[in-house]
Amino acid sequence: SYIYSRERVYAMHQSSIDGVEDMSALAELHEAAIMHNLYQRYQKDNIYTNIGSILAAVNPYKQISGLYDPERVDLYSKHHIGELPPHIFAVANECYRCIWKRHDSQCVLISGESGAGKTESTKLLLQFLSVMSQKSAGTSPLEKSTRVEQAIVQSSPIMEAFGNAKTVYNNNSSRFGKFIQLHFSEGGNIQGGCVIDCILICI
Numbered sequence: 001s002y003i004y005s006r007e008r009v010y011a012m013h014q015s016s017i018d019g020v021e022d023m024s025a026l027a028e029l030h031e032a033a034i035m036h037n038l039y040q041r042y043q044k045d046n047i048y049t050n051i052g053s054i055l056a057a058v059n060p061y062k063q064i065s066g067l068y069d070p071e072r073v074d075l076y077s078k079h080h081i082g083e084l085p086p087h088i089f090a091v092a093n094e095c096y097r098c099i100w101k102r103h104d105s106q107c108v109l110i111s112g113e114s115g116a117g118k119t120e121s122t123k124l125l126l127q128f129l130s131v132m133s134q135k136s137a138g139t140s141p142l143e144k145s146t147r148v149e150q151a152i153v154q155s156s157p158i159m160e161a162f163g164n165a166k167t168v169y170n171n172n173s174s175r176f177g178k179f180i181q182l183h184f185s186e187g188g189n190i191q192g193g194c195v196i197d198c199i200l201i202c203i
């Protein structure tokens with residue numbers, strides 16, 4: 001152990017005590033402050049935190065009530081990024097809007113160690129985008145979604161049946177990386193897509 005003298009110990013900044021939704025607002029930006037902020041938020045079931053335009057997600061390993069409800073999809077679809085608390089739906093909405101705002105293809109890169117929640121995050125993104133697609137096509141949420149949206153959401157369990165395995169880190173671990181492409185019409189609905197397997201993970 002190392003004993004610090006009183007002169008070398010500083011009081012925690014108020015922003016670290018209160019916690020922040022965006023880590024760029026932390027007055028002290030070092031590993032301990034980042035981990036403490038994530039931990040404080042995680043304890044209150046706030047699993048999402050922004051780091052500027054990046055979203056950090058902490059796997060809660062439990063269902064958080066209401067977090068991914070259709071009402072939440074609707075709410076995030078009507079707000080710009082930063083107006084509501086950090087959420088994977090805010091990223092999905094920004095991505096969807098930017099196709100037209102920037103007149104260009106958009107991508108979301110999801111990374112993290114095994115069991116971090118990448119696959120679940122991907123499915124939530126696809127769920128949000130398929131709802132946006134249905135809305136743009138004028139399909140009411142009560143009506144059945146179109147074949148392509150259904151295929152996108154329902155392809156996950158099939159891909160998982162072939163490509164996932166139980167490991168010591170994750171009961172449902174993806175054994176290959178995926179590049180998922182979605183094609184949108186000018187009107188905003190999904191016209192098609194593909195999944196390309198890109199890396200084989202064999203640990």
Ligand SMILES: Nc1ncnc2c1ncn2[C@@H]1O[C@H](COP(=O)(O)OP(=O)(O)OP(=O)(O)O)[C@@H](O)[C@H]1O
Pocket residue numbers: 059060061062063064112113114115116117118119120121169170172173174175
């Ligand atoms: N947002 C979430 N809410 C609730 N549970 C979650 C969430 N994200 C992940 N989990 C839980 O954690 C488990 C592991 O997550 P997931 O399979 O997405 O990890 P991964 O990062 O894709 O891992 P791998 O790299 O091994 O494929 C899920 O099966 C689920 O039980």
